Amino acid sequence: MEKVLLKNIGNPNSADITEYKKAGGYKSLQKALDLEPKAIIEEVKKSGLRGRGGAGFPAAMKWTFASADPKFPKYLLCNADEGEPGTFKDRPILEKNPHLLIEGMVISGYALRAEYGYIYLRGEYPDAKKILDTAIKQAYDEGLLGENIAGRGVKFHLSVHQGAGAYICGEETALIESLEGDRGQPRIKPPFPVNVGAFSQPTVVNNVETLSNLPYIIEIGGEAYSKIGSPECPGPKLYCISGHVEKPGVYELPMGTTLRDIIYNHCGGIKNGTKLKAVIPGGISTPVLPPDKIDCPMDFVNMPKHGSMLGSGAVIVMDESVCLVKVCYRALKFFEHESCGKCTPCREGTGWLRSILGRIENGEGMEGDIDLMLSIAGNVLGKTFCPLGDGAASVVQNFIKHFRPEFEEHISARKCVVKG
Amino acid sequence: MLSETAIKELEEIRAKYPTARAALLPALYIAQREFGYLSPEAYEAVSSALGVPKAIARGVGAFYAMYKHKPMGRNIVQLCTNVSCMILGAEKLADLLKNKYGLESGGTSPDGRFSLVIMECIGACGTAPAMLVNDDFYENLTEKYIEEILGKYK
């Protein structure tokens, strides 16, 4: 499959607008501007594009709601918070192919009749900040952003809003709070951002990868696009693989490539030929899978059927040397640190689970700790304000579900059995 | 008080948003740069520059991990220890920083040269273990490599 999202990022100057144009950049924008906004949304609908941020929500549906709302101005926010541990798929677009994103955003902005866009960029990407600022300036200079885009009387302003180290700000309503200069805590829904979002105006929030698909959809048409990869959720997908594989990195593959194919073919198998012990397929919040469950097509529809989720497509591969209790502990440490504190179960539950896991890893586990953790996780799951808490709970549940003996041995041996 | 340049910079940023409040996060970054960390004075400066009540400004600043609330060393070492980095040896690196540079998480080396911040995922998992020193990314770290990197920062 030809590269779409990572097209010519081999070129050291790929981030430069002239290089981007040489490679055919901004043609789709011209094409798009010849279409009615509605027609563009229609194409996106045909394409079957689903959000790449984790939830896999149909992009066209979100857009239809937002453009149906009579209020103006409307806002388009690009979610570049990429906070889900294990995820580094948006980074190459941001750092090597920024104009693809900008072009995608201008097209989307035009389709939504949104006049203002912000890229909510995580604070941990200082390079991306500089690169995007330069790229945006270039786009302004060439009249591809501003009051009168490509001389077509279309208005779209874009700038980067830098986050400051809060995973929860990847959640779209928390992101909006943070953009508005507040503590990044999720908002009550409804009303949904498509009606009452940034600055109380209709707002669409999309992931970097999602928006970067637009130029291609316009180029080849929704129909053709929908033929790529999984029928139910088509398109090219960025998978980012880390951990114990020979060739970790970001791979652009058709949506629905199986986990096994990704690990063993594309990434050259397990590092130093050791044995696979566990895989987290979609970022740390998604349920861990044991080696016998990796023949699943990596897409939004099939992963749930195989007991996990596609999430952000962040595959973390772990070999025999890894202590899963410790991984689970580290994951909960993360959730505890990132809990925004708004709702009780997540605020208190994550810390409690973390400390129990810490004890077990340090050989201070007690009889009944495992069932206690399951009970606590049960009291969190489905009770929290936003999915972050759910993620924390399901991590514990699934590690125990698939690897209970390892936890039990830690407790009975009163030490970490993997370290030996 | 913020410097002339900072005020100008802030005005430009302010113009990008429909409300002054929305410029708060960028303003706090500027103040952090100017004051070294977000001291009460820094918050007061931001508060009067944007007309945001100072308690509110501090509440917002205190929410985000990348705003610093105590003086920092000359260089900030931000080491990722999240799962991908951890399973590829980030902990050994943390031990090294502790034993060789006297760097505890959140602490500053006696000579004030480095401060260490243990990070959640910094998005370099494919090249783990990784860290940021100030604004520079360093990936595929080893104990040897880290020492040679830190050597560059005075």
Add this chain to the structure above:
Amino acid sequence: MITVTINGKEIKLEKAVTVLEAARAAGIKIPTLCYHEQLEKYGGCRLCLVEVEKMPRLQTACTLMVADGMVIRTETEAIADVRRGILEFLLINHPLDCPYCDKAGECELQDLVEKYGPTRGRFKEKKRKVPEVLEDPIIVRNMERCVVCTRCVRMCEGVQGASAIAVMNRGGHSHIEPFSGGRYECEYCGNCVSVCPVGAIMSRLHRHSYRPWQVKEKTETICPYCGVGCTVVAQVRDDSIKRVIPKIGSVVNNGMLCSRGRFGYEFVGSSERLTSPLIKKNGILEESTWEEAISLVAKRLGEIKNEHGGNAIAGIASPRCTNEDNYIFQKFMRVVLGTNNIDSTARNGYAGAQIFLENIFGQGATANIISGLSNSDTVLVLGGDPATVNPVLGLQIRAGSRKGGNILTVGHVKGLRNFNPVELNPKIFSDTVLLEGIVSALKDRKGLPGSNPLIEPRIKDINKSAGEIEKSCGVSEKDLAEFVDILAKSVNPSIVIGKEIIQSSGGSYKLLLIAAINYLINARIYLLSERANEQGLLDMGCAPDLLPGYRPVAFAEFRKRYDTSWKTTVPEKPGLSIFEMIDAAKNGSIKAMYVMGENPVYNLPNSGEVKSSLKNVGFLVVQDIFLTETGRLADVVLPSLSWAEKDGTYTNMERRIQLLGKAVNREGMEDWRIVSEVAKNMGARFHYSKAEEIFEEISRVSPLYRDLTYEEIEKGYAIYPYKGEPLRGVEEIVVHKADGVAAEGNLYLKVERPLFHSGTLSRRSPALIKIYPEAVARLSPVTAGSLSLKNGDMIRVSTKTGFMELPVLIDPEVESTFILLTNNFADKGAFSITGYTLDPVLKAPAIDCNVVTIDRVGK
């Protein structure tokens, strides 16, 4: 019509409400913690989770809006488990120090756990430890107990509008702090204390002094401080007030209070309270019996009346006393002493301004419902900070701005600065011209309605171009245009008038201009009122020219009405205003003076002058709860009961008549009873046994309170009816222009009216003193800089009238042409160096011309 089913019970609803509201309406209890009826929805605690058919996840009842056909379950086994689970989470890091916690007994967490469990703990880890913070004199923070419901923060930011506290950090480290982390820099409304469900934010005043369940008596009464008249509940134990709290649902303040109302009650139990009458014997006040004191007063007043006539005697009534007290007092002056020489400190501004405006627009023109302010699309504020003079009224203005209303101010108004006010800041002494400019512009914009023959001719004469304004006021044409545009466009505007503009040179003319604005934009007028019963005493006829019910003494038919009901002849000649009394005392024509519950030697400008004048009075009677500056000059001092110790009524600035409730018992007599005793001693028939009897008489004789009874008032909403037609006898508006007031100095004295003080009462309230401990001189950074003064430097502040030494406090909110002094601390009252001239129309003092010089006297 929406129909929902909760626990099998069908509920019909007029409009969409939350599931929680629907359930409560149907008598179904759903536990809540972060929910609070005064606050914005939050949905954080998760205690109110319920099952809703066709919805995959549990839903929070406090945030979910009902939809037709919704089927909800709130009491399933699963839900019970969820609640237990949530409560367990709230308890794991909670100190469980209930035996030691003041909240125990009224703690929402305690009650919830008692009801839903858990019964045993499964938490084997270390609890989070956070030390209690006692750095603030008034508020204790114990963040170990905090459940992060954020009710306090939502109250402080979203309702009070002080934005003084916020949640710091996040996740498990979330906790609430003021900016400093220790002491609060806030309005000390204490409304955060009201809404905290646990013992995390509490008042220090009653710390560890009692248990909530030990409070037997809870008396509903009215705050004694300002003219808003907030309902308060005094919680009493052993005849001492332990705590004062607001009441949700009360008409005026619906659950809100300000610092004075909530924390200013300690004066009641002060050891400095007068206990027995005092009689001056060879220069020294000595305790005496009531009999001796009363008969002495009666005897001397009688003699002086016989010798010099009633008009040689003057009486000063009290805006802190009840209607009943004041009615009896003026009746005593008129009937027993036969003089109309009765007035009060309302003459400082409120009285004159009100009469002036009502002469133009008719009686009741300034009687408007406070809560109405929040629905005004524009509020124009002149001459004072509503948020400090009448704090709870200020909240309504803030609420209006939150709803998208405009706030316009002439001059900088600190209490509204976070509510994007549109400010015009005219040069000193140019506000008259500015107002003329606004009137001219509005006239051109809107034309004359033609409905008021009194004011229209006056408006016709007013013509000032924007250019002139720019020249003489330093207000740009653009700013003026924007300001006028907002005024002209507003649909239901309000105008809020503070004392500063009334107490300025040419005050009556400025009021005319404000009246003109009011007329042109058809607004509602609010006159800020600093004293709880300022309005009531006027209604009661404590004015030299008005009988009860605002009936002019000058009109025979009104006098006749009172002649018959009082069985006497009301003296025909209007009496002396309070300032005329002082002059008369000075020149010796006033031989005796009876002061009830007032402290003129402190509360009138040029107080030094007032003091020497009163020294000149042959026989001075002072009736008060403390030995005030005035009391010390008296020949006889009569101790009276305070607000908390008596029944009666107050009338607030809306003219809402409200019942006081006797909260504590104390030996002694109410003011009306003392006066009646004196009257009886002088042979008059003043046989009243209780306040209610007096009120019955008032409702018989006063056209304003006609047929009103305590029962009626009890029901609330006793706002007396007005026809709104102008008082008879007004043919033209008389004003006094103060032309040629020019800036002679570069620094002028201005009286600060701090949120935390009122004068005599607050001075005896330790809590308020702790918040604002001593008199200071507030200077702008500019002024301080030019004199190279630092905070704390001692300076001598001198005016033509006198001088005073005070520490400097540099305050960026002070305009550089002013120095702000308070009139709230003993021997440091700004009025002691404040000279004034009287506005002949309003009879109010103009105090804006005091040029100040500053000398450093020490560090």
